[in-house]
Amino acid sequence: MLDIRLEDPAVAGQTLQQQLHQGLVDAILEGRLPSHEPLPSTRDLASALKVSRNTVVLVYQRLLDDGYLTAVWRRGHFVNEQYIRQQLRLSVDTRTASLFSKERDPDLWRRHLQFRPSEARNIVKPANWRDFPFPFIYGQVAPDKTTIARWRDSMRLAxxxxxxxxxxxxxxxxxxxxxxxxxxxxxxxxxxxxxxxxxxxxxxxxxxxxxxxxxxxxxxxxxxxxxxxxxxxxxxxxxxxxxxxxxxxxxxxxxxxxxxxxxxxxxxxxxxxxxxxxxxxxxxxxxxxxxxxxxxxxxxxxxxxxxxxxxxxxxxxxxxxxxxxxxxxxxxxxxxxxxxxxxxxxxxxxxxxxxxxxxxxxxxxxxxxxxxxxxxxxxxxxGHLDAHLRRTRDRLSEKWQLMQNEIARQLPELHVTPTTGGSAVWITLPGDMDAWAVHREAAKRGVLVEPGDVHYCDADSAPRNRLRLGFAVIERDQIAPGISQLRDAIMAIMAENRKGTAAE
CATH class of the missing domain: 3.40.640.10 (Type I PLP-dependent aspartate aminotransferase-like (Major domain))
Structure with missing residues (x-):
């Protein structure tokens, strides 16, 4: 029987039909299905995988249409050997490498690269930002299920x-x-x-x-x-x-x-x-x-x-x-x-x-x-874009007001640049407090914030006490506790700075 495992569609992100189709295609292209033996009948495969027979029937039909299978009357479905022979297969043979120098030239790209974009100062956002309970990150959006459905309809129509x-x-x-x-x-x-x-x-x-x-x-x-x-x-x-x-x-x-x-x-x-x-x-x-x-x-x-x-x-x-x-x-x-x-x-x-x-x-x-x-x-x-923008504006307007209120209430010593909108607030920390130190301490508490020095042209003279707090993706009811955790991080840095000053 075929070794195909199907997962819950909610977890896999694919329907059972899509998972089965992909599993069979992989098995065919990897040569795990001999061309002289028929595939399991639709009834047997459905029973083994605990899916409806109709799911298997539809997948087999798609594979027939795409040329992966061929149907033989009274015998079943077989891998289309002629189709598979047309697939290009090159074995990896490294024997010819011995004809050349075994040493990699360490200066190859230093000689040929005209410049290195990777060396430019840039914003770095953690790939796991979704794992933070309080992601005050800029440039991301909260999923709008209505908009996703409307976009799917538009793509289907297109x-x-x-x-x-x-x-x-x-x-x-x-x-x-x-x-x-x-x-x-x-x-x-x-x-x-x-x-x-x-x-x-x-x-x-x-x-x-x-x-x-x-x-x-x-x-x-x-x-x-x-x-x-x-x-x-x-x-x-x-x-x-x-x-x-x-x-x-x-x-x-x-x-x-x-x-x-x-x-x-x-x-x-x-x-x-x-x-x-x-x-x-x-x-x-x-x-x-x-x-x-x-x-x-x-x-x-x-x-x-x-x-x-x-x-x-x-x-x-x-x-x-x-x-x-x-x-x-x-x-x-x-x-x-x-x-x-x-x-x-x-x-x-x-x-x-x-x-x-x-x-x-x-x-x-x-x-x-x-x-x-x-x-x-x-x-x-x-009209879907207009509707999405109205929903987004209403949602972010509430968050914007809440951000202003909570920062004023819990962190009155911070200076917030006055604005009339947007999806982030720009903050100046007290004195010469290092925003990167706050960033690291806040991360320990599940709070993700972005130091602002990278936005200045001169890295040496850039202020080190600026933070940008985005609020587009954080849940509304997480803003107040998130600001509370940020306050604790700032208080911890202030206490650490006082210890250092006293020691001097």
Whole structure:
């Protein structure tokens, strides 16, 4: 009898039918089923595995359709020997390795690598963050069962024969016209923007959009201004092109209108909720920066993430909405607040720039998944994205208020940067307390927090007493006890510091 073990679908993440199908395919391709012997009958296999006979019948039929099995009248189902012979099998033979030097060249990649992206300072998030009872982590989302079901429906519809022509073939460098239409009519108006299809480019997330822009507009001999503190990946992307990075100060209104802007060829900003402080840029500051970009002739890259997460006051129009000179490039994400792993973003800019970005994208990966694009167009068109954003905003608004209240109540000695929304709070610890020491002590208590020094351009002069507390994934009823545990960690560090001072 076949050695196939089926698990509870809730644990395996696959139905019994899918598990059985995969188990049989593995057995066939690994040669564990002789081609001259019939497989167990559907009745016998169903009995042995304790599943319905219909499950086995359906799996056998799929294997017949896919060519793995062949049916012989009155004898049963056999492995299709002709099909298996077509499978490429190469045995691993290392005897030829003896013809060459046995020593691995330790300097091989030192000679050939032009630069090492892995050496850049970057945010490090533990892979097991879900194991923490109090994950104050930024950039993740809580699963929304309704949205998952709606997305599954959209993907199923996009995969139907009626929509298959939009993604079966190679689209070369084109984007799904239905998705472009949905962005133009349903997404951009909420940001005060208008566009034509030739002004838009779909990307694999907003970060990919930054990479493409950096490849075209940064580079050696160019100066790129980034917010300090700011988005780490944007800084590293622009630096990887060989551009000079210029640290730009921020204040309570976002990116400051400083004199150093005039020294930049390109400026990157996050106006809706500044990364990492979550400060929202004021209207006056937006108008000042738009004018500075035109006057000083620098390109202004607007990364408008978390635009939807304003809990106090009205939504602000995008910087791009005031642009009549073409100096502003607008970058948005359709999936960051829904499924960050889905990675669908877009760029809005002058058609001349979009033409070159499209040509560059073609050299890179041609176009994002056409099926994902069509599914997203259907998802937006049926109102599911708007509904998801409303649920997310309502849920995060409650958490945002609770975070403010609990920090003020339990940790009044901390300074919280005032914001009107977002999904994280930016905290200054008292005195010269080391955020990394708090991070380690808090982890012992099941609390995950993120030290903020990595967001500053200069590692040596970066403040060591900043923390970012994300609240998108932590359960609402875990916020108060989580802040309590964080308080205990901070108190423990303060006590340790006092002991050290007394010993001196």
């Amino acid at each position: 995969g139907s024969l009626a929509h298959s022509q939009s993604w079966v073939g190679d689209q070369v460098d084109m984007d799904d016209p239905q998705l472009l239409e949905q962005i133009i009519t349903r997404i951009l108006p909420h940001r005060g923007l208008r566009a034509h299809p030739e002004q838009l480019l779909i990307t694999i997330g907003a970060q990919n959009a930054l990479f493409l822009v950096g490849q075209l507009l940064a580079g050696r001999g160019r100066t790129v201004g980034v917010e300090d503190p700011g988005y780490v990946d944007a800084r590293n992307i622009f630096a990887s092109t060989g551009a000079d990075i210029c640290a730009l100060p921020i204040d309570s209104e976002g990116l400051a209108n400083s004199a150093v802007l005039a020294d930049c060829d390109m400026v990157y900003t996050t106006p809706s909720h500044q990364c990492p402080t979550s400060v929202t840029m004021s209207l006056d500051r937006r108008l000042q920066l738009v004018e500075r970009a035109r006057k000083d002739d620098f390109i202004l890259v607007e990364d408008d993430y978390e635009h939807e997460l304003n809990y106090l006051g009205h939504q602000r129009a995008a910087l791009k909405s005031y642009d009549n000179s073409g100096h502003i490039i607008y970058i948005g994400s359709l999936t960051k607040l829904m499924f960050p792993g889905l990675r669908i973003g877009y760029i809005l800019a002058d058609s001349e720039l979009i033409k070159e970005l499209r040509a560059l994208r073609r050299l890179n990966y041609r176009h994002p998944s056409a099926q994902d694009q069509r599914a997203m167009a259907l998802f937006i068109g049926e």
